[in-house]
Amino acid sequence: MHTHASPNVGPVAPSAAADAPLVGVLALQGDFADHQDALHRHGVQTRQVRNAQDLQGLHGLVLPGGESTTMLRLLDADGLWQPLGDTLRSGLPVFATCAGMILLAEKVENPSQRSYALLPITVVRNGYGRQFHSGTFELASDVLPSGTTGTFIRAPRITRTGPGCDVLARRGADAVLVQKGPILAACFHPELQPDAHPVIGRFVASVRQRAASTVRH
Numbered sequence: 001m002h003t004h005a006s007p008n009v010g011p012v013a014p015s016a017a018a019d020a021p022l023v024g025v026l027a028l029q030g031d032f033a034d035h036q037d038a039l040h041r042h043g044v045q046t047r048q049v050r051n052a053q054d055l056q057g058l059h060g061l062v063l064p065g066g067e068s069t070t071m072l073r074l075l076d077a078d079g080l081w082q083p084l085g086d087t088l089r090s091g092l093p094v095f096a097t098c099a100g101m102i103l104l105a106e107k108v109e110n111p112s113q114r115s116y117a118l119l120p121i122t123v124v125r126n127g128y129g130r131q132f133h134s135g136t137f138e139l140a141s142d143v144l145p146s147g148t149t150g151t152f153i154r155a156p157r158i159t160r161t162g163p164g165c166d167v168l169a170r171r172g173a174d175a176v177l178v179q180k181g182p183i184l185a186a187c188f189h190p191e192l193q194p195d196a197h198p199v200i201g202r203f204v205a206s207v208r209q210r211a212a213s214t215v216r217h
Contacts, residue, residue, distance in 0.1 A: 030066020063100025120162030127157020150188030
């Protein structure tokens with residue numbers, strides 16, 4: 001996965017106001033910079049999250065793809081495990097891809113590992129095989145435009161969804177995009193596609209709603 005650096009607060013689209021919603025992107029490891037670029041295309045600001053202070057004042061939060069066991073180790077090393085968990089449970093809109101989804105799953109297999117257990121799903125790490133089986137596939141969905149695709153890279157596989165977990169898209173018979181309340185999670189990588197992806201658009205819409213409600217209060 002990409003691990004190149006990106007400015008801590010990225011540029012916004014020309015049409016975005018200076019007070020555009022601010023989305024934090026966990027930036028310990030993985031493809032956080034690609035998520036920032038994708039969010040900028042939707043006209044929101046981003047901040048790399050590397051410590052507890054970076055979690056303040058956000059309207060949304062992204063857990064990117066990468067390597068989930070490495071992320072767990074770095075969350076502990078940087079003292080972020082508990083502060084991040086508090087933010088994830090706060091009702092803030094959250095979008096998680098690949099390894100980020102593994103961090104949120106109720107149960108992780110191949111091998112078992114700890115998680116925040118906020119999504120009632122079971123995931124199998126590398127459930128679609130290694131790099132050889134990676135690729136871009138069309139998704140079946142009632143909420144995404146026809147022809148929407150997802151790029152799978154050493155992707156986790158959802159083998160169970162529990163009560164309260166809505167399946168928004170499938171690859172064949174498998175759930176690959178799920179949501180519970182403000183938490184949206186994907187097995188695939190919409191941030192890697194060059195155009196604005198409707199899944200990121202769905203997340204940004206919830207971020208804008210959150211930002212608007214914050215202003216009203």
